[in-house]
Amino acid sequence: MNKGWRRAVLIAVPYLWLLFFFLVPFIIVLKISLSDTAIAMPPYVPTFSLSEGWSGIQNFFSGLDFENFAWLLDDRLYINSYLSSLWIALVSTFLTLIVGFPLAYGMTRAPESWRPRLLMLIILPFWTSFLIRVYAWIGILKTEGLLNQFLLWLGVINDPLIIMNTNTAVYIGIVYSYLPFMVLPIYSTLDKMDDSLLEAAIDLGCSKISAFWRITVPLALPGIAAGCFLVFIPAVGEFVIPDLLGGSQTLMIGKTLWNEFFSNRDWPVASAVAIVLLLLLVVPILIFQRMLEREQEGSK
Amino acid sequence: MNEQSSTQKRNQQTVSGNSSTRFEKEGRTPIVEFRNVVKQFGEFTAVDDVSLKIWPGEFFALLGPSGCGKTTLLRMLAGFETPSSGEILLDGKNILPVPPNKRPVNMMFQSYALFPHLSVRDNIAFGLKRDGMTKENIEARTEEMLKLVRMENFAHRKPHQMSGGQRQRVALARALAKNPKLLLLDEPLGALDAKLREATQFELVNIQEKLGTTFIIVTHDQEEAMTVSTRIGVMNLGIVAQVDTPAGIYENPSSRFVADFIGDVNLLEGRIEGEAKGKHAEGNMLFAANGIETTFSARCPDQLEAGTTCWLAVRPEKIAISKEKDTKAVNQVSGVVDDIAYVGNLSTYHVRLANGRVIKAQEVNRRRVENREITWEDEVWLSFTEGAGLLLAE
Ligand SMILES: Nc1ncnc2c1ncn2[C@@H]1O[C@H](COP(=O)(O)OP(=O)(O)OP(=O)(O)O)[C@@H](O)[C@H]1O
């Protein structure tokens, strides 16, 4: 095997991976979204079969249409779910940033010998199942849960707070679950920063606070942006957290999708919901991608 | 050539090291004064009871081996470290209560510390904007600084798009932009290669002359310190061992450490025999090196008593080497050539004396190597004048 071949194989591996694990499933879902529901197994028509030859393929394609997508526009439920998902994801991303940045900043200010341990603590939750951790929050947030007991004992409140089954619980869940994805990229950009930059800024007349805003924050921006995208993108489609912690009035597209699939058994509409979600997320994903590229060019 | 002559000329000008004693007598206020400054990191004493005066317009070099406390001294002046005890005065006023961002002192960092997200222009303007100057003034000053360091064509570049030498110039411009009373430079040329380094040294001197700002430069390169500065403070283990002009330090080192650190020196241990006699021997003492019969006449600024143990220091280039005994020479000793180091224009002869010590004598190669008359294992005579040797007690 010569060098050119080896390189071709090396490049082909990730492409094949993408082809099998992203493109193929995507095409299947796309196809289902263009089909009609049926009481059958699988619960949609037409199905693809080569046994009927050319006419079979023609029939198959003529059976596809955009009906389901039109339906998504008709019913306010879907549009509201999308909007509410985007909003909840946006708010929780912001909250995660508010919590995550000081955490990452504090870690870089900690003594050198502590840092590996602190990083370990950030990653530690990944050692247990995500589902179990979200379940644990039910125990904390419910009316007679740990949080309310603690606050009542402190005397801060007289009546238990209603947090469970509200959007607040969803925010708490998302912030908690996605915090490492915010902290780690910010930590890595802050950690790379040279301390003498801050001293230089102070030497040139900045106060410590303005040196933070003029030097630390701008230099941490790539990490902040990466963290925000890493939280925002999966949060939009989040299902487990709104399902377990959110109430019936918590509208998120992940839940809607689940209902279409498993309660209504309407696979085509569910697939259409998934495709639109993907299209909505393509924009931020592309921006994120461009940013990573620019970042790489910059560091060269 | 041009630039070289300017430094030589400068050494004769008013703001030379020699004027510092005059300033002292006239009772002028030094721009910087360290008074018994001590800095401890835990148990470790990084700066040990330093007292030092620096005069306006000086180009002062802090020179010393790694870890001797040069950076620490500079950082205390900039305000990034607080002395454990002692006072630091700027223009006669104690600056210890003044925070670093309020001191009329700017620093050029060893790593340059240019802000990577700002262009060259914005880097230079950074300090000016903090001062609340008008937009026009900021622009004018920035342009002026860009011109000063000849970076007008690079104003829009980001730091990572420039070479080391260019970054260094931007860092200098940024530190000078606010027109500080005092500019601190921590090994500013450390990252440059030898050629660029030399060129930049002259550039620094030119800029310093043009602006008249007081510069304090930290370096561990003795040649650099000699080239750029009007006075040098040699540091060792947290103390300032000697402060003098480059020539003063070289010709009259006050201790073996300084003699050895600045340039090459031969040191012989022995004791004082008594006063020397002779035409040029005023203030000289006679010195007997351990294990050698002959005595030497050498300068003795410390006025040591007869019988005191001390060291004779002689620079290699001040020792003449010949195959015949010179009847007129005052200081003369014989030995055997052990080794010859040839560096093109110079040859250094390593001569073993009767007591086993090796003395280095340096000669300019006026002839080609093949015609050299002294070779290995030759018996030779070394001689030096009464003014060449120096007796050091420490
Ligand atoms: N923050 C600190 N904590 C503890 N020790 C320190 C600290 N800063 C400096 N030191 C110690 O103080 C001593 C002097 O340090 P300094 O940086 O002043 O040396 P320097 O003369 O600038 O050396 P170099 O030429 O290597 O830069 C060193 O032994 C160093 O280890």
Ligand SMILES: [Mg+2]
């Ligand atoms: Mg240093």
